[in-house]
Amino acid sequence: MSAEVTFLPSGKTIKVRPGTTLLDAARQAGIAVRTRCDGRAACFMCKMEVKQGSELMPIGDVERRKLAGMDDGMRLSCQARVKGKVQAEIPMDPLRAAVLRQLARQTEEDDKLW
Numbered sequence: 001m002s003a004e005v006t007f008l009p010s011g012k013t014i015k016v017r018p019g020t021t022l023l024d025a026a027r028q029a030g031i032a033v034r035t036r037c038d039g040r041a042a043c044f045m046c047k048m049e050v051k052q053g054s055e056l057m058p059i060g061d062v063e064r065r066k067l068a069g070m071d072d073g074m075r076l077s078c079q080a081r082v083k084g085k086v087q088a089e090i091p092m093d094p095l096r097a098a099v100l101r102q103l104a105r106q107t108e109e110d111d112k113l114w
């Protein structure tokens with residue numbers, strides 16, 4: 001029996017053994033996920049948005065405490081373990097997101113001038 005994870009936005013899908021963490025699944029799929037704590041639930045850099053209907057093992061106490069107050073769909077990929085089919089969106093790198101926002105603002109301002 002295997003589980004299957006699809007990572008968004010790339011759409012890359014990989015089959016893994018049930019119990020594999022989303023972080024390990026991403027690494028097996030060749031997708032780089034930035035971390036500082038290397039899977040110890042300390043850095044929050046591995047967050048992923050898990051889509052509704054995804055089949056994960058129940059959330060553990062450590063992860064639940066760490067994610068208190070965050071959106072329900074957010075999970076720490078180093079802690080979330082795959083059970084069946086899962087769709088997980090990897091958030092854009094914060095620096096890249098900031099650059100894209102700045103470029104969009106600049107484009108809007110340029111458009112106003114013309």
Ligand code: FES
Binds near residue numbers: 035038
């Ligand atoms: S790898 Fe650091 S919190 Fe998941």
